[in-house]
Amino acid sequence: MSHDALQTISLSIALGVFSYIISRAYKIPAIVFYLVCGFVFGPAGFNLIRTEEAIGGGIAPMVEIAVAIILFEGGLSLSIQGFRMEKKAIRRLLFITIPITGGAAALLSHYLTGMPWLFAGFFGALIVVTGPTVIGSILKSVALNQRLEILLNWESLWGDVIGVMVSALALELILVSKGGVITAGVFAHLLLGTFVGSLVGLAGGVLLKHIVAWLEKLKDPALSGIASFGGAVALFYISGRIVESSGPLAVVVAGMYLSLKCGDAVVGIRHFKEQIASLFISTLFVLLSAFVNPMELIHLWPTMLAVAFILGAVVRPLAVHLAMAGSDVTLRERWYMGVIGPRGIVAVATASYAAFLLPGFPYEMKVILNQTMAIIFFSGVVATVLCRPLASLLKVRVPHAQTGILLVGSNPMSREFARLLSRHVPVAFLETRRDACSLATDQGFQTVCADMLSADVYEEASREGYDRLVALTRNNALNELVALRAASHMAPGRVYRGVARRAEETLLTGNDNVAHVAFSDGFFITEAVRRMEKGHAWLTEKEADELGDGDIPLARLNGEGKGVLIMRPGIDPSGTLICYSRKEKTAAKVGAP
Template sequence: MSESSLIGIAGIIALGIGAQWLAWRFRLPSILLLLLLGFIAGPVTGFLNPDVLFGELFLPIVSLSVSIILFEGGLSLRLSELKEVGRVVLNLITIGVVITWLVTAVLGHHLLGLDFSSAMLLGAILVVTGPTVIGPLLMQIRPVGRIGSIVKWEGIVNDPIGAVLAVLVFKVTLASGFKEATGLAALGIIKAVFIGLGVGLAIAAILIVLLKRYWIPDFLHNSVSLTMVILAFTVSDSLQNESGLLAVTVMGIALANQNAVSVRHIVEFKESLRVLLISSLFIILAARLPGNIFDYINPNSLLFLVLLILFVRPLAVLSSTLASRLVLPEKAFLAWMAPRGIVAAALCSIFALRLEEAGNTQAHLLVPITFLVITGTVAVYGLSASPLARWLGLAKPNPQGCLFIGASQWACEIAAAIREEGYQVLMVDANWMNISTARKMGLPVFRANILSKSVLDKIELDGIGYLLAVTPNDEVNSLAALHFRDILGRSNVYQLSPMSGGKEGRKEDVISEHLRGRTLFGPEETYYSMTSLFDSGAVVKRTHLTDDFDYNAFRSMYGDKAVPLFLTGKGGEELVVYAEDNVPTPKPGQTLVSLVSGK
């Protein structure tokens, strides 16, 4: 490998991860920054030239990367979600896809001047709604109820459908007559569905057997699973073009919904790999954009983008939800959620090259038009979806509620105090006595084993922003923290000090930091020390601090033995959790929730 190639590959990775960090830091859609940096690195500065860097490996690299991304998407789908939303999802990936395809093709023909075959291909490419954008948006918005499941399922399943549709349209454009074209389309659909489903399920079954019988050592689990994904894609795609994306999606869904073996470690590995692949792919694809891409931005192309957002998507959603039980706010949100992502970018790049090889004179138009749609939809939906969801009552801004794992008497008293301050709380416990205690205090409670596989599907996390694991079992607390850190974020997951034996606990008995949440309240506040304080008469007190009675005055009154628990703002807007690594100084205007002696 030459030095220039090494610099190019390192630059792609560095730019991609750097863009992801900047997007997180400034709360921006990451794809916008990825496209911007890729464009600057490519046509603007000439630093990156993917065609020279990768040569003939460009298309295989893009295809394999997209297959891994879709496999990871399939791993996030739960069939149990379809019990309530299955009909709507089915309509969106059938009726909605057909309407989007045909209407987009008509607009492309009349507004962009594309010939009929190129317009139909563009329409097929743009039916996909990118899970690479929708996933982060849903994590940010956290919509309540069923609407999140609908958007997630549609975004992931649409991608292989769009890929297969694009292949069929491409083959039809090369056919010599209507009869031949019709036969190719029908045969192609049948082959793609049967081959994609068959290969995906077969490879998933093989992997499950290998894992269940311990024929793969632990250190090879991730490597073998990645190899199997590539194998599924390659075999299926070799038998029927672009059916490989369907195969890997089906493989992911099959693995996610079986109970024979645990695949959580595989999911975590793929999530990390997905971020790297998405970041690198967008940099690579944006770097291939023509330098004169702004020449393609004109009134007609902008009108095309506007109609996709304001006419085509609402029409597709309305047609797909006519007889559904979705209420108007849910339909409105669904109609305003169709960003395009990495799959659309990859498909347009692949088929533009194939069209050029076939001698199509309009092949060069596909890439700039598609990237205009990607950039426009990501900007519009990415910046407006959260405010819209809150306005429609489908999401809460900056959720500050607390999920308590463990509903002992003192945990319920702390939860009641937080609730009095205007914050949402939810108690989860498997002990009937604790459940009864919470109910008597009027607290919302859910009886379940927090480590159950299905618990995440049953617990309503609307308005919940923090996890507080306060059971007497340190291992359960740690596992609960691991269970929820991907949902709520590592910084929002807390557990009591894991040194069950208190001050005399041995260091070798303490659970490793990377396997637990942040230490709640402080290193000395174990379950047993908290229980002892309450048994000796300690009470939970809410103290509104003022200029006349500040924190120093509070300490003077209650002494050093008072345990600060939370700081609250006005109207439930801000909740600060005291932790070993976070000991804020209360200020006038805040309310301090603390544990003080009752004597």
């Protein structure tokens, strides 16, 4: 390996990982940092990363693999239930917003930057993608209402698929017809690609499901992720070999099938894919960012910035409002989706891939690459800066008291607590034992049966809207270990640990910033479970002024029962409360179960 190649790859890995860590720490889309690193260390800056000289055309297959990983991971994360809830709005978003955005981008590219129609059409097709990686970062930083999360997630993933497939057709036209008219064969190719991609993806998903089920029996959690990663890349390649550009659809369909059929195993698959994708994709996109030299087209940047502004401030909001007209989506939600529409990593990948395949059109591809980078950077910055204040201003942010609650440990006390909580907020159980999982599921609760100490479980729960956790096992050490692990993935002050029994050494103190003591210093889970099993205690809703000596408040209802706050020491009970109540004759000591 030459010195330039080693230097380019090593520096790209280091900068990519650094960018990813900073993006996770500050909840900012990583693509923004990738672009900055590529600009600073590429030809426009220090010229230490020389992508074209060091790697050349070898980066093209890396781009295809990256697209396969991103879209497969997106398919794993999509909720079929979410589609059923918002299918009308999702269809309108995909089939009205995307064509309007793409058409407007093509017109702007042709009339403002002077691109020939075929290249303008290619630019319009690739710029419609928003990208699950960028939207995912935004959704982690702000708790939006369920409808907005569903719509943004579905648009980001299927927008990628549609954009990649249509831009591939536009690219094919440039390669084959070189300015000729669009023929019926192009549309037939699109239909055939849709059919083949869906079929290969479904068949591959079924095969991967059986492979994952077999690997689960080996008790090695890493194997399912490795097999799924290899399977996704293989499906992308096989489908693309049968019909050009059908690979993206195949991996999304396969990912969605696994998400629907593999249950808890999907958590481990997502965790592995996030690790491998983080290293590979971060490195690749620093390389791609360094492939572009903005200084070569400095005279066009005022025009390109105007295109970026018009697309983000005019076209996107207008397209969303037109698509959502007549739907149940509120005006506030339409404005939020209209303003928060960042372009994503797949757009960079598609534009870069095209640049390698079209060496005979250097000027046109430089303009498209620079324009794409400009739109991605500024739309990402705007989305990052505005996503939280705009959500609060438009009142589409879910208040802390209305976020979902993850209960760790299934027992008679926690299940009854969950039953009362579920009247007001989403509730799910996390358990390790299969029998406890089955019992909670049989009683109608959403249940995750997985390792309580696995960090990826808590990140997945947070992604699903469960931003609070209460550890209620009958083991103090386990409650504290769970709280420590969960606190690193949830916002400060949203993790609670129950006290299992009296006079037991603890790892955390009541004043620890990692997790609050749940309910009261004098509430002990094992004693409460024993009394409830004997019929000497129960959980109920009471007003604060009705509390007796045998009552311990566990949670307070907010806003006409539309939210719940978990009680902890130091908070005075008020309003309507969920209480642990004992028979007076058993209350030998006030505050003890």
